[in-house]
Amino acid sequence: xxxxGVMRTSAxxxxxxxxxxxxxxxNVANSNTVGYxxxxxQFSSMVIxxxxxxxxxxxxxxxTRRLTSGQGTLVSTSSATDLAIQGNGFFLVQDPNGNxxxxxxxxxxxxxxxxLVNAAGYKLMGYPISGDGTTSVVVNGYTGLVPITSASTQxxxxxxTSGTFQTNMPYTADIVPSGSLPSDNVATSTFTDKSSLVxxxxxxxxxxxxxxxTKTADDTWEVTAYNKxxxxxxxxxxxxxxxxxxxxxxxxxxxxxxxDSSSPTALTLNVPGGKSMTIDMTGTTELATNYSVVxxxxxxxxxxxxxxxxxxxxxxxYVAFDxxxxxxxxxxxxxxVASADNLDSLSGNVFxxxxxxxGLQIGFPxxxxxxxxxxxxxxxxxxDIATQFTExxxxxxTYTANSKVFQTGADLMDVLVNLKx
Numbered sequence: 001x002x003x004x005g006v007m008r009t010s011a012x013x014x015x016x017x018x019x020x021x022x023x024x025x026x027n028v029a030n031s032n033t034v035g036y037x038x039x040x041x042q043f044s045s046m047v048i049x050x051x052x053x054x055x056x057x058x059x060x061x062x063x064t065r066r067l068t069s070g071q072g073t074l075v076s077t078s079s080a081t082d083l084a085i086q087g088n089g090f091f092l093v094q095d096p097n098g099n100x101x102x103x104x105x106x107x108x109x110x111x112x113x114x115x116l117v118n119a120a121g122y123k124l125m126g127y128p129i130s131g132d133g134t135t136s137v138v139v140n141g142y143t144g145l146v147p148i149t150s151a152s153t154q155x156x157x158x159x160x161t162s163g164t165f166q167t168n169m170p171y172t173a174d175i176v177p178s179g180s181l182p183s184d185n186v187a188t189s190t191f192t193d194k195s196s197l198v199x200x201x202x203x204x205x206x207x208x209x210x211x212x213x214t215k216t217a218d219d220t221w222e223v224t225a226y227n228k229x230x231x232x233x234x235x236x237x238x239x240x241x242x243x244x245x246x247x248x249x250x251x252x253x254x255x256x257x258x259x260d261s262s263s264p265t266a267l268t269l270n271v272p273g274g275k276s277m278t279i280d281m282t283g284t285t286e287l288a289t290n291y292s293v294v295x296x297x298x299x300x301x302x303x304x305x306x307x308x309x310x311x312x313x314x315x316x317x318y319v320a321f322d323x324x325x326x327x328x329x330x331x332x333x334x335x336x337v338a339s340a341d342n343l344d345s346l347s348g349n350v351f352x353x354x355x356x357x358x359g360l361q362i363g364f365p366x367x368x369x370x371x372x373x374x375x376x377x378x379x380x381x382x383x384d385i386a387t388q389f390t391e392x393x394x395x396x397x398t399y400t401a402n403s404k405v406f407q408t409g410a411d412l413m414d415v416l417v418n419l420k421x
Contacts, residue, residue, distance in 0.1 A: 003416065005057050006409040012059035013402035016043055019062045020395040027383035028392075034119065035105035035349055036381035037068045068351060069340040072104070072379040080309055081108045081116055081150060083124075084379040087371020089334030092145060092362070093122035093350065100125060100142045101350040102335050102343065102360075104379055110150040120348035123147040126317065126330040135331045139362050148317060148330045150309050156301070156321050157204025159274040163197060163298030165211060165223075165267070165281050169250075171257065171288040173215045182212035182224040182238070183247045189238040190214070192221075193291040196228065197298055201273035204303035209245070209269075210237070219252040219260075219286060225279075227272050245269040252286040259284055274300075301325045311375040315365040333362050334370045 020041040030036040042065060047058045074084045083106035085091070090102035101122070108116035108124050116124040125145040127135040136144055173192045178184075182191050191212040199207050208228035216222050230241040246269035251260040259265060259282070267279040283294065304321040311317050315332035337343060338358030343351035353360050365373040 002056060003409050003413050007406055007413075009057040009059050010402045010405035010409065012046075014399055014406070016041075016060045016062045017395045017399035017402065019064060021392060021399070023064055024388050024392045024395065027388045028385060031381050031383045031385050031388070033105075033349060033381050034107045035072065035103060035379050036383060037066050037070055037072075037104070037345075038381075038383045039064060039066050041065075065341055066343075066345050067341060067382065068343050068345075070382040072382045074374060074377045074379055077376050077378055079109070080311060080375050081110070082106060082376055082378050083108060083311065083332075084374045084377040085334065085365075085371045086374055089336050089363075089365070089370045090340075090351065092125040092142070092333055092335050093118065094125055094145075094147065095122055095348070095350075100145065101346065101352050103348075103350045105349045107378055114149040115147045116150055120350070122348060122350060124332070126315070126332045128330055129316075129328045137333065137362060137364075140360060141362075145333075146330075148332065156306070156319075156325070156327060157202075157303040158200065158300045158325070159202045159204075160199035160207075160271055160277050160298045160300035161275050162277060163199065163279045164295050165195070165197065165279045166283040166293070166295040167195070167213065167281075167285075168289060168292045168294065169213060169215065169221050169252070169284065169286040170291050171286050173291075175217060176214050178216070181216065181222060182214055182226075183222060183244055185226075185239050185243055187232075187235070187239055191224075195293055195296065197279075197296055199271050199274070199277060199298045200300035200302055201271055202275065203273070204301065205273055206302055207272055207274065213291070216249070219254050221250045221252070221286070223248045223250060223267055223281070225267060225269050229272070245272075248281075250281065250284065257285050257287045311373065313365060313372045313374065315373045331364060332373055334365055334373075336361050336363070336369060 023039040023041045026039050042063045044061045046061050092100055093103050094100050105118050107118050111117050126148040127144055128146055129135055138144055176190045180188050180190050182189050191214045193213050195211045197209045197211055201207055210226045210228045212224045214222045224247045225245045226240045231237050232239055246267050248264050248267045251263040253260045265282045269277055271277050306319050307322050308320045309317055310320055316328050317330040318326040319329045320326045337353055337360060342356035344354050345351055363370045
């Protein structure tokens with residue numbers, strides 16, 4: 001047995017415990033870092049070949065691993081752009097040099113360009129949603145990803161293309177003779193009742209439709225639509241400067257007052273300055289009571305400025321506008337690897353893939369193998385202070401024990417050297 005070997009072995013033990021304490025110090029320092037993953041120190045023995053009559057001590061090898069696959073506790077916040085992942089996956093973020101890396105730190109806020117960046121300055125990346133609501137995903141690369149912005153600088157205006165106008169026609173109403181119907185558009189045009197419906201053109205301009213309902217025969221009604229802007233200035237109605245936008249004749253079943261099976265159920269017209277629009281009148285009735293509008297609405301909206309963002313569990317980023325509407329703008333992807341604990345860790349609480357971790361796979365939150373994105377929540381550090389203090393005390397005592405072995409070996413060396421004196 002070599003006394004030098006004893007000293008080398010105990011020195012390696014002290015070095016191993018020093019590494020352990022270093023890991024503890026990192027964990028304690030980052031116990032409040034969002035998305036931080038605990039560093040764990042593991043040991044393995046290094047054995048020297050020994051003869052039967054003599055034993056030579058080996059040493060201890062240290063391996064430090066970051067437990068990246070651990071799930072931290074989620075806590076609620078008041079910011080919609082604070083994001084956490086419940087389950088498997090990482091956010092794809094970009095550094096100032098344009099490199100895309102992985103992180104679980106979702107404390108994002110808008111920067112001067114409205115790009116969402118976390119506390120380390122990394123930009124959240126996502127796929128833009130096209131006009132038809134689809135995204136193009138590259139499952140094993142970063143092509144197509146763009147920085148997600150919290151708001152668009154553009155106003156949003158959506159033209160009307162559909163609506164609903166469900167009413168009850170009074171069964172006892174008088175019949176209006178032909179020649180003086182709303183569709184005739186003369187000063188003497190007569191109608192049973194009238195309603196108005198607000199719709200929107202291509203540039204978000206508001207258009208008011210005057211909808212006239214007129215009984216033309218038993219169980220037969222005419223529905224006629226005009227642009228209110230064309231109404232006669234003195235009468236506020238007929239004659240309109242331009243003809244009717246659309247006219248439709250409804251017929252009712254005399255046995256129950258419902259629309260007859262052969263009757264049209266929709267009114268189609270071209271919105272002035274807008275798109276073709278279909279107004280659904282399914283459910284309209286003819287009953288012995290007053291005229292009433294049961295349902296009346298139209299899609300589309302006027303020009304409106306973006307206000308806030310809303311983020312769904314499936315990663316869809318919606319831009320909410322002042323008028324209450326919202327538009328799907330981006331989809332946040334997640335990245336996964338076969339062995340998350342083997343990812344390389346970089347400054348800023350980010351990770352990169354390597355041969356040990358396996359290749360990157362990209363998918364969307366909620367897909368098989370991927371977790372969910374939680375808005376207004378953050379993932380806490382997985383480092384528990386109480387556990388780390390226990391590790392520190394144990395490492396300190398083990399370090400002291402190794403130092404005692406080293407000191408004993410040194411004392412024996414002194415005895416050996418003194419034999420010569």
